[in-house]
Amino acid sequence: MIPVSFDYKRANSVSDAISLLQQHGENAKILAGGHSLVPTMKLRLATPETLIDIGGIMELKYIEDKGDYLAIGSGTTHCMVESSDLIQQKAPGLSQAAAQIGDVQVRNRGTIGGVLAHSDPQADYPGVVLALDATIVAQGSGGERTIAASDYFTGLWETALTEGEILTEIRIPTDSANANSCYLKFPQPASRYPYVGCAVAMSASGGSCSDVRVGLSGVGEFAFRDSGVEDSIRGQTLNESSIASASAKAAQGRSVLSDVFVSEEYRRAMAQVYTKRALTQLS
Amino acid sequence: MSVNGTGYEHDVEPRTLLVQHLRDNMGLTGTHVGCDTSSCGACTIIANGETVKSCTLLAVQCEGAEIKTIEGMATNGKLHPIQESFREHHGLQCGFCTPGMVLSSWQLLERNPKPSETEIRHAIEGNFCRCTGYHNIVKAVQDAANKG
Numbered sequence: 360m361i362p363v364s365f366d367y368k369r370a371n372s373v374s375d376a377i378s379l380l381q382q383h384g385e386n387a388k389i390l391a392g393g394h395s396l397v398p399t400m401k402l403r404l405a406t407p408e409t410l411i412d413i414g415g416i417m418e419l420k421y422i423e424d425k426g427d428y429l430a431i432g433s434g435t436t437h438c439m440v441e442s443s444d445l446i447q448q449k450a451p452g453l454s455q456a457a458a459q460i461g462d463v464q465v466r467n468r469g470t471i472g473g474v475l476a477h478s479d480p481q482a483d484y485p486g487v488v489l490a491l492d493a494t495i496v497a498q499g500s501g502g503e504r505t506i507a508a509s510d511y512f513t514g515l516w517e518t519a520l521t522e523g524e525i526l527t528e529i530r531i532p533t534d535s536a537n538a539n540s541c542y543l544k545f546p547q548p549a550s551r552y553p554y555v556g557c558a559v560a561m562s563a564s565g566g567s568c569s570d571v572r573v574g575l576s577g578v579g580e581f582a583f584r585d586s587g588v589e590d591s592i593r594g595q596t597l598n599e600s601s602i603a604s605a606s607a608k609a610a611q612g613r614s615v616l617s618d619v620f621v622s623e624e625y626r627r628a629m630a631q632v633y634t635k636r637a638l639t640q641l642s
Numbered sequence: 643m644s645v646n647g648t649g650y651e652h653d654v655e656p657r658t659l660l661v662q663h664l665r666d667n668m669g670l671t672g673t674h675v676g677c678d679t680s681s682c683g684a685c686t687i688i689a690n691g692e693t694v695k696s697c698t699l700l701a702v703q704c705e706g707a708e709i710k711t712i713e714g715m716a717t718n719g720k721l722h723p724i725q726e727s728f729r730e731h732h733g734l735q736c737g738f739c740t741p742g743m744v745l746s747s748w749q750l751l752e753r754n755p756k757p758s759e760t761e762i763r764h765a766i767e768g769n770f771c772r773c774t775g776y777h778n779i780v781k782a783v784q785d786a787a788n789k790g
């Protein structure tokens with residue numbers, strides 16, 4: 360399977376990529392790791408006229424400690440995220456998610472910015488950046504702006520990024536909840552995409568939960584924070600019964616995806632099971 | 643780009659996949675196409691020291707890259723130790739998955755010279771084998787690790 364013909368441009372810097380995007384308009388697409396876009400183009404579900412390759416821009420590949428937050432360049436591969444000691448320490452949930460994406464070959468190539476820009480309902484990171492209360496940084500011809508993760512995912516394959524904008528950085532607060540975070544996933548056994556992925560970041564002291572954020576991937580048309588679970592467990596003593604009643608609220612009142620492998624009912628049940636396991640793990 | 647240590651210059655259409663370029667333009671048919679949908683790992687090659695599925699990469703993305711394929715593993719007619727271990731332990735039956743398996747095993751041993759059985763199985767998750775049941779592949783990788 361071969362994509363339809365297109366024009367290929369290599370961007371050497373972020374500003375170069377932005378001006379190429381401006382020049383080529385709505386029929387141009389950014390190419391990062393290509394591990395969502397190339398398969399889609401081979402199936403001819405995407406037929407961009409121009410590809411702007413940002414995969415070689417080294418200034419987008421970094422993981423830095425900025426004190427209050429970790430800054431991760433959008434071109435950082437899943438493999439770099441998985442093997443970063445800094446992320447392991449300050450946001451273990453993110454490294455756990457990275458380590459469970461696809462397989463080694465996919466993780467060598469795919470980028471965190473690519474996942475977040477694509478916003479596939481079946482991607483791992485979206486629920487994680489919600490639970491970690493991350494900030495997404497975008498750059499366009501008008502300059503730079505920041506978007507809270509909670510405002511970022513807007514629909515099926517839709518995000519708050521506007522045409523002509525490039526996702527450049529992900530900022531993960533270095534708070535105590537993020538240092539105590541995890542990601543658990545019920546994967547499709549062949550592709551490894553998540554049917555359900557549950558990310559939790561929790562501050563706990565003296566056996567009770569002082570603050571908590573829960574993000575669910577794979578469950579709805581786009582990832583969401585589950586305030587039902589959060590409100591139920593926040594301020595509670597962490598024990599079997601408080602965790603059971605909080606996790607029973609997972610995905611409540613949400614429309615849930617259904618496919619030939621996993622029905623809506625089963626997915627809902629698994630959202631509860633994985634939420635329960637994640638809350639238990641952090642307690 | 644360089645392929646197995648030799649530099650090449652080619653003009654390719656942007657839509658040419660790396661695997662097509664290697665097989666059809668360069669005659670390097672050791673890299674196999676199994677699924678053509680990024681799933682099976684038969685097309686795995688090494689680009690700048692990292693394994694990647696060459697059916698999911700455009701040849702133009704590899705401009706200037708150092709590519710290694712299964713043809714580049716043996717030196718002076720002598721099999722690479724990983725290939726030798728696959729041979730000794732019957733790590734292959736039909737051999738279709740083998741080029742990808744060998745390169746994924748190479749990536750694993752580069753990053754983790756003494757992997758456990760679980761780590762080996764995790765590392766070859768992106769490579770499907772329809773013949774061996776993986777058992778002898780795992781044994782071959784363990785043997786290659788012990789030799790290294």
Ligand SMILES: Cc1cc2nc3c(=O)[nH]c(=O)nc-3n(C[C@H](O)[C@H](O)[C@H](O)COP(=O)(O)OP(=O)(O)OC[C@H]3O[C@@H](n4cnc5c(N)ncnc54)[C@H](O)[C@@H]3O)c2cc1C
Nearest residue numbers: 391392393394395396461469470473476482483526551552
């Ligand atoms: C076999 C296989 C298994 C996989 N399994 C999983 C899995 O288990 N979990 C999971 O989460 N993912 C999985 N993936 C997807 C993988 O994580 C991709 O790497 C990821 O979805 C896209 O990242 P990319 O860098 O490859 O982006 P690309 O494919 O290059 O781009 C994806 C989209 O985002 C846009 N884009 C990319 N970067 C930017 C940017 N910086 N700014 C603006 N727009 C941008 C592109 O224009 C395109 O529309 C799998 C992929 C494969 C092939």
Ligand code: FES
Nearest residue numbers: 676677678683697
């Ligand atoms: S042919 Fe490339 S992964 Fe199957």
Ligand code: FES
Nearest residue numbers: 735737771772773
């Ligand atoms: S040996 Fe036949 S597919 Fe692996």
